Amino acid sequence: MSAPRARHRTPARSRLPRPAVAALVTAVALVVPVVAGCSPPSGPHAVPSEVREPTVVEVVDGDTVVVRVGRVDEHVRLIGVDTPETKHPSKPVECFGREASAFTRAVLPPGTVVRLERDVEERDPYGRLLAYVWRQPDGVFVNRELAEQGYAAPLTIPPNVAHADELVAAATRARERSAGLWGACGGPGVPAR
Template sequence: MFLATGCGGNDTSGNPQTTTFVNVGVVVSVADGDTFDLEMAGERETVRLIGLDTPETKHPTKGVECWGPEASDFTKSLLVPGTRVRLVRDAEARDRYGRLLAYVYLADTNVFVNRELIRLGFARPYPFEPNTIHKATFADAAWEAQGARRGLWSAC
């Protein structure tokens, strides 16, 4: 369950105060570069980072894609079990698989995990309507990563 904290808006700065719903949880495990499990309000939930896509490592038909293991390892280094995170929702709360859709911030440092994955070349922007409040932020981060030939932009 998400808690209402403010009004909606078009945020391009990565500031969670301008979005609609926020909740706090504790990381339990990381499945791959863009999916992890957490405990929130006594319940275990699977979270899909929105606005991006990391190369696959466990997809049944795609196999392991270029830079997938590196993306997964980086996400595991950011979202260590026990890490407190803030989840910020966009227009939709869940995807067709029942996973929570969220922008994720490290609670202690305010690092915007979704943006960092793109900025450092571990993910590409994946604007999927209607969850596009950070579309411009993510496009800028990808431009920066491409220009610097970071991560997948240098290898794939």
């Protein structure tokens, strides 16, 4: 009769192989910002679509939308553009503001899946998430479309300047064509009649 074989027991604290550790660290780096309601930066600052699908809940005005990010509804301020005011607490409704809001509602109706891209700063002084917004799956760059069609003037606030040249060029083309607020109002900042 042979002696019973000793059972090999794995120590309670075993080490994970290095590739497994790297994969775990990457997963945590992607999930933690999602739970916190912001996007993890990656090439350049884009949110991988496989992590989540941010979805439009409502349009507040021309340059602010509510997006469901994970389980959180985030007010998202579109970076680099400024549409005429419609809901500012201390400013009157501005010329072409209602049209800009209607355009954004048409481009981003509730349920639209979007891709959000951050720049340097995560939030504005009002707590809104700052982002460049692409409509999915067709990839329309909403910030640029607002400027190109004359619904927004460029608004460059450093350090958030990743797409500043592109947005200024789009607004310049709209102004040269007298599109939108440039033709109807003569430019931004004009009170509605």
